[in-house]
Amino acid sequence: MVMQRLFLGFIVAILVSACGAGPNGKDTVARKKDFTVGKWAYKRLLDIQESMEQEKYAEALEELEEMRENESLRDHEKALMWQLYSFVYLAQEKYDKSIDATLKCLALDALPESTIQNMRFSLGQQYLAREMYEKAIKTLEEWFAQAQKPSPNAHYIIAAAYVQQENYKKALPYATKAVQASKKPNESWIQLLLTVYFELKEYKKASTLLKTLVELNPSNKVYWTRLSAVYSELGDDRKSLAVLELAYDQHLLDKENELVSLAQFYLSQGMPMKGARILEKEMAEGRVNRTAKPMRILADCLLNARENDRALEILGEAAKLSKDGKIYLQKGQLHLQREEWTQARKAITKAIERGNLSSIGSAYLFLGIANYNENRMQESRSAFLHAHKHKDSEQAAERWLELLRM
Numbered sequence: 001m002v003m004q005r006l007f008l009g010f011i012v013a014i015l016v017s018a019c020g021a022g023p024n025g026k027d028t029v030a031r032k033k034d035f036t037v038g039k040w041a042y043k044r045l046l047d048i049q050e051s052m053e054q055e056k057y058a059e060a061l062e063e064l065e066e067m068r069e070n071e072s073l074r075d076h077e078k079a080l081m082w083q084l085y086s087f088v089y090l091a092q093e094k095y096d097k098s099i100d101a102t103l104k105c106l107a108l109d110a111l112p113e114s115t116i117q118n119m120r121f122s123l124g125q126q127y128l129a130r131e132m133y134e135k136a137i138k139t140l141e142e143w144f145a146q147a148q149k150p151s152p153n154a155h156y157i158i159a160a161a162y163v164q165q166e167n168y169k170k171a172l173p174y175a176t177k178a179v180q181a182s183k184k185p186n187e188s189w190i191q192l193l194l195t196v197y198f199e200l201k202e203y204k205k206a207s208t209l210l211k212t213l214v215e216l217n218p219s220n221k222v223y224w225t226r227l228s229a230v231y232s233e234l235g236d237d238r239k240s241l242a243v244l245e246l247a248y249d250q251h252l253l254d255k256e257n258e259l260v261s262l263a264q265f266y267l268s269q270g271m272p273m274k275g276a277r278i279l280e281k282e283m284a285e286g287r288v289n290r291t292a293k294p295m296r297i298l299a300d301c302l303l304n305a306r307e308n309d310r311a312l313e314i315l316g317e318a319a320k321l322s323k324d325g326k327i328y329l330q331k332g333q334l335h336l337q338r339e340e341w342t343q344a345r346k347a348i349t350k351a352i353e354r355g356n357l358s359s360i361g362s363a364y365l366f367l368g369i370a371n372y373n374e375n376r377m378q379e380s381r382s383a384f385l386h387a388h389k390h391k392d393s394e395q396a397a398e399r400w401l402e403l404l405r406m
Helices: 002-008 011-018 039-053 057-068 075-091 095-108 113-129 133-146 152-164 168-181 187-199 203-216 221-233 237-249 256-268 272-284 292-304 308-321 326-337 341-354 360-373 377-388 391-405
Strands: none
Touching: 039 057, 039 075, 057 075, 075 095, 075 113, 095 113, 113 133, 113 152, 133 152, 152 168, 152 187, 168 187, 187 203, 203 221, 221 237, 237 256, 256 272, 256 292, 272 292, 292 308, 292 326, 308 326, 326 341, 326 360, 341 360, 360 377, 360 391, 377 391
């Protein structure tokens, strides 16, 4: 019932100041147009107002229909009648009917200019509610052209209409004015301006707005994550990570993908041990499952932190959970580096069996090296021959095969 709240509040003012007369029908102020209201019409208008205040909309419409049948109504009285028709329909959110009534009211051009302006602004809002954005914008722009001091709310409304049309450049000055002119920060208005900044790729300005939103509502996780994303877009990974750290410390990051992404961020920024600690803590508390992907990332963190023993243990667990052989191959390579030939051979064999490797030739090359160092020459030669069939491992396999021929 948004429109009802917007318009019912000034019905009394319309009847008193816009009519310019009391029940006796005499003008109180000399005007160019006749804004007098007869006793009968005045009584009906007050009755309709009372019905609306009591939310008796059916009664209000019956009274309006009775008034409409009176062929002796002056244009001013008709305009007031159509205005109240509009308000009744607005209160019921029947926008098609309210728009029609508003247009009929405006067509009579029989209200004071200030009231016509109010009705024009109302019409723009009605078009917006009906998602008739082009008409809403045209009407609101006409209103702005004559408005003396448009309110911040008026700027917000037309900015919202332009955003719905995806015309962000046109929305920008209105959305900016709405935020700057408001005495108290309005979260929804700031969000609208933020949308405009994002669409126009004004990331520096967006970061300033997001800091304001974080201050207004520090428990809103979206603001923190978007601020981090903006800093990343600006190339400031240090600030991007710092924002996520603050969000994590406030227990705002509670989804598995958020926690795993934070660990990956630490890893990419050269802080693998922090990433490992977060994953181990969140796995222990059940917010991150011990599935293949987070386990592999944990292993990567441990490897980069040179915690190879722990990394091998995690890789072993992750490999069993994985559907392909990639983690087994990673485990086998680590065993090769540690000159643990038997463990390397077993892990690489598993990797080849599981399949879906990015380079099967490299896997056979590693298998050949493990077999060679175990003095399993026949198996080693067979593995190198397989590796020789693939371009990325052909030359290295050739050198090993020459060594075996000696």
